[in-house]
Amino acid sequence: MFTRDEKILVAVSGGKDSLALWDILNQLGYQADGLYIQLGILKNRYSEISGEISQNFANQRGLKLHTVQFKDQYGEDIVEVSKRSNRGKGRPCAVCGLAKRHIMNKIATKYEYSTLVTGHNLDDEAATLLGNTLDWQADMLQRQAPVLAAASGLAKKAKPFCRTYERETTAYMIMNNIDYIYEECPFSTKSKSLRYKNALNALEEQMPGTKLRFYSNFLKARNQGMFPKTSDQHQDYYEQKCSVCDQPTTAPDTCAFCRLMNLHK
Ligand code: Q46
Ligand code: ZN
8 A cells, every 4th residue: 555665644533543543554653644624513513622632642642733724724614615505415525525535635745645545444445335336336336446546636545444344443542542533423424324334234243244245355356357447546537637726627627626615716
C-alpha cells in the first residue's frame, strides 16, 4: 500500500477506526499526519466532540493534524448545504460524502502526501460490497479496491484495515485506553449501509467468517478479471479538470462539488 518513506495523510473522524489506524501507523514508524474536516453537525454535539477528540489525540502524540472548518471556508455547514440541495433526498450523507472526497483530495495533493488512507474496516467494505452486488454495480465493484493508484490530480488511496473486523479495532482502542467518539454520526442511523451491516452481522453470527470470506473471495475474483477492467488506476474515470478548482471531474466543465457550492472562477 505504501512504505515508510512516503508521506501519508490519515482521514480522521474521531471514531475508533481512523484513530486506531493513525495510532498504529505512528507506532510502526510511518510518517502519518491527520486530516479532520469540521462539518458542523450540531446534533448530539457530534462535530464538536469528534473534533476535540481528534485534536487531543494529535496533541498527546505530537502529531500534525490539518483541520478544515467547512463553514468558515464555504459559508454554510454541511446540513445547511444538504437542505438546499436535491442530492440525497433531504439527508446530508450524499452531500457530505461528496464534500469530504473533494476536501480530502484537495489537502492530500496540496501538501504532496503520497497516499490518503481511510479507516474503512472489513465490516464497512463487506457492507459496501453487498450493496454493490445487490445492485450489480459493475463499475463500483471494479473500483472497490484496497488501493487506488494515484492519477493526474488524484492522490493514491488506501484502506489498510479492509480485512480487519470492526470488533478488532474496537478491542485495540479499549486495550490501549485511547479515547474516541462512541456515538456514530446522527445521520448514519437510517443509512442503507447500516442495514447491510445488520444483515451481514446476522449471517456472521450463524456462520463466523462470512464477512471475511465474502470480501476476500471478491478480491480474488476481481484480481482474476471477473470485472471488466483490472487496472487499479482511477484516471480514466475522471477525464477532465474542473475549471474552478482544477480537480479531476467526469463533468465537462465544473465539478460536482463546485456546482453544489456555487463556486465560480
Ligand atoms: S459523517 Fe457525513 Fe457520514 Fe454523517 S452526514 Fe452521513 S456521510 S453519516 S460517514
Ligand atoms: Zn471544482
